[in-house]
Amino acid sequence: MLKYISLLFIVSAILFTSCGSVPVTGRKQMLLVSDQEVLTSSLKQYGEFIQSAPISTDKKNTELVNKVGRNIANAVEAYLKKNGLEKEVSQFSWEFNLVKSNEVNAFCMPGGKIVVYEGILAYTKDETGLAVIIGHEVAHAVAKHANERMSQQTAANYGSTALSAVLGGSSEITKTVASTAFGLGTQYGLLLPYSRKHELEADELGLIFMAMAGYDPRAAVGFWERMSEKSGSNTSEFSSTHPSDAKRIKEIKEALPNALKYYNGGVGTGTTNTKNTKDAKTSEKWKF
Incomplete structure (x- = not known):
């Protein structure tokens, strides 16, 4: 029993070693990996991707992606600065690229590197619809989800190592069963749900x-409904890293009243309506 208590203590200590919080929502998060480590790794991968990716030759849509990206990045930076949180993006170097591909996707790399695939433009429809996608990807970057995911994997690796040490005197069969159980528990109990979160x-x-x-956030409902019609997926949430379309749309609708407090009624103005915003100090897929 003492062995298992020791394991619990070790893993718990790891989980609470380093904590941060997400801007605007205030959610506490575990950050075991430094921003510099994450950025160094991601920038290398991003550079390799951009060198090999077929960058779009569609000038109009390329300019639109950059316009929407800059509008959102500027507005977010202004908000963070106003609330004393500018350090959260101090190492960011925003970049928005449109890739020539029919794939319906977009992704974000740490540090503000965002890629949109041409295929998703059929579902965004217009500038506001594109803002739904880019706002989502900017959110991944600002919330440091990549850092958090890497930290979770680090914690899982530490936990597995600790488990092996604690079970050092057990039979090989016991070790194997325990390690397998721990691995499954980590995968389905920690890593995948956090990705959906x-x-x-x-x-x-x-x-x-x-x-x-x-940009009017209510456009997000129509975008995700179009995406849902495309996918027609019944994938179980239990083994998926993404929420179901129905859950996603439901939660977006529930989040709209708060999001509308930040909306100034303009389109792509890059300005912020701060009259009704929450104090960021008291509140806080990688791919689709």
């Missing part, structure tokens, strides 16, 4: 960020 949090923050930039 990140997606929903990015949806919520994305609504707020697009609203800060003057």
Whole structure:
């Protein structure tokens, strides 16, 4: 029994070693990996991707992606600065690229590197719809979801190592069974649910960020309904890193009243309606 208590103590100590909080929502998060480590790794991968990716030659849509991205990034930076949180993005170097591909996707790399695939433009439809996507990806970056995911994996690795040490005197069969159970428990109890949580949090923050930039967040409902019609997926949430379309749309609708407090009624103005915003100090898929 003492062995298991020791294991619990070790893992718990790891989980509470380093904590941070997500801007605007205030959610506490575990950050065991430094921003510099994450950025160094991600920038290398991003550079390799951009060198090999077929960058879009569609000038109009490329300019639109950059316009929407800059509007949202500027609005978010202005908000963070106003609330004394500018250090959260001090190492960011925003970059928005449109890739020539029919894939319906977009992704974000730490440090503000965002890529949109041409295929998703059929579902965004217009500038405001594109703001839904880019706001979501900017949210992943600002909330440091990549850092958190890496930290979770680090904690899982530490936990597995600690488990092996604690079970040192057990039979090989016991070790194997215990390690397997721990691995499954970590995967389905920690890593995958957190990924779904990140997606929903990015949806919520994305609504707020697009609203800060003057884009109507209510457009998110129509976008995700179109995405849902495309996918027609019945994938179980238990083994998926993404929430179901129905849950996503439901939670977006629930988050809209708060997001609309940040909306100034303009379109792509890059300004922020701060009259009804919450104090960031008291509140806080990678791919689709």
